[in-house]
Amino acid sequence: MYEFLEVNRSKFWPQLKRAIILFLVLWSILFLYLYTKGEIIDWNILFLMYLGVLIPLTVLATFFGAMQDWFEFNKCKKILAEEAFNQLKYNGFKYSYTNTTSSWITSMPTLIGNIDGYPLRVEVERGVLRILADVNKDQLEKRHMAKLKEIFGKINVSYDSFGVALIYRKLRRKDLLYSSIDKDIKQLVNFFKTEKIDSWDIGSLD
Numbered sequence: 001m002y003e004f005l006e007v008n009r010s011k012f013w014p015q016l017k018r019a020i021i022l023f024l025v026l027w028s029i030l031f032l033y034l035y036t037k038g039e040i041i042d043w044n045i046l047f048l049m050y051l052g053v054l055i056p057l058t059v060l061a062t063f064f065g066a067m068q069d070w071f072e073f074n075k076c077k078k079i080l081a082e083e084a085f086n087q088l089k090y091n092g093f094k095y096s097y098t099n100t101t102s103s104w105i106t107s108m109p110t111l112i113g114n115i116d117g118y119p120l121r122v123e124v125e126r127g128v129l130r131i132l133a134d135v136n137k138d139q140l141e142k143r144h145m146a147k148l149k150e151i152f153g154k155i156n157v158s159y160d161s162f163g164v165a166l167i168y169r170k171l172r173r174k175d176l177l178y179s180s181i182d183k184d185i186k187q188l189v190n191f192f193k194t195e196k197i198d199s200w201d202i203g204s205l206d
Contacts (some may be wrong), residue, residue, distance in 0.1 A: 004073045006049055007107045012066060014104040019058040019065075027054055069106040076109045076124040079173075085122060085129065087178040088113065098123065115189050118199040128169050129182075133188055135163035138200045144195055151187060162200060164188070 080086065080095075088094070093113035099105040111122035121132040140163075148157045148164065156167050166184055168176070192199070 002072065003077075004070050008066075008069070011102070011106060013060065014061045015065070016058065018104060019062050020055065023054055023058045023061075034132055049118055066106075072126075073106075073108055075127060079124045079127070079129055080111060080122065082173065082176075084173070084176045084178045084181055085111070088122065088181070091115075091182065093120075093122065111168075116193070118189050118192060120185065128167060129173065129183065130160070130168070131166040133163045133165070133192070134159050134200045135192055136200050137163060139195075139197045140164070144191075144197070146201050148188075148191065151191070152184065 006110045088111055091113065092115075093111040096110050096112050097107040098110050099107045108124070108171075110124075113122075119134040121133060121134070123130055139158075140159075144165075145157070145159065152166060155169075156172065158165050158167060166188060191197075
């Protein structure tokens, strides 16, 4: 819990403010709708409901959202600590966090590295680990993805916002050895080199 709070404590207030604004807008739309339908609205009651319902509701929603993020944070840490992936630290990968410059998006644990000039990130989302390679997507063609799916398996590779992702679901991670991960990474980087697909250093995790 301490690590989660240390990394994300500055984001709770912005998250709460966004939640309050969202609920306020939705609440106002509801009452405006009732007003246009000719419903009688007691504005004193409306104000008390804002104070007595809207604000506590948004605080609770933010709290439960933070708890859900905490569980996800711990799940990420646990998966990244699996022996096969933890050994990436001995290959130049460093432990870091996502979304460090965002004022409201929750930061999660990640590993970042660079292999032969290609930036790589190891991230976990909903229990699925992905090794993300940041490359120039303008140079990626359908034939490239078809070849990658042939090499790694159809469900084990996909497009990502900044390039290509190798996917490791729970079943695939079972009894997985570091040597297999190292082989996958080297194959992926060598493929980019052979196909003359340039790396793209996005400069941050955000």
